[in-house]
Amino acid sequence: MAEKDxxxxxxxVPLRLSASLYAELMQWAEEDFRSVNGQIEYLLTECVKKxxxxxxxxx
Numbered sequence: 001m002a003e004k005d006x007x008x009x010x011x012x013v014p015l016r017l018s019a020s021l022y023a024e025l026m027q028w029a030e031e032d033f034r035s036v037n038g039q040i041e042y043l044l045t046e047c048v049k050k051x052x053x054x055x056x057x058x059x
Contacts, residue, residue, distance in 0.1 A: 015040070 017025070022036070029039035 025039055026036050029036045032039060032042075034042065
């Protein structure tokens with residue numbers, strides 16, 4: 001159900017979060033001056049970078 005956004009070449013992904021997790025992310029996003037969506041994207045990007053780096057170290 002993800003759709004390609006032609007304007008900025010990003011995909012839209014529906015995401016279900018518990019109310020408590022959303023509240024934690026909202027607080028964290030406010031501290032980092034980001035939207036909740038921006039915070040989630042930032043965190044996922046950082047995790048992927050770390051995973052790629054760790055994968056290279058293990059080879």
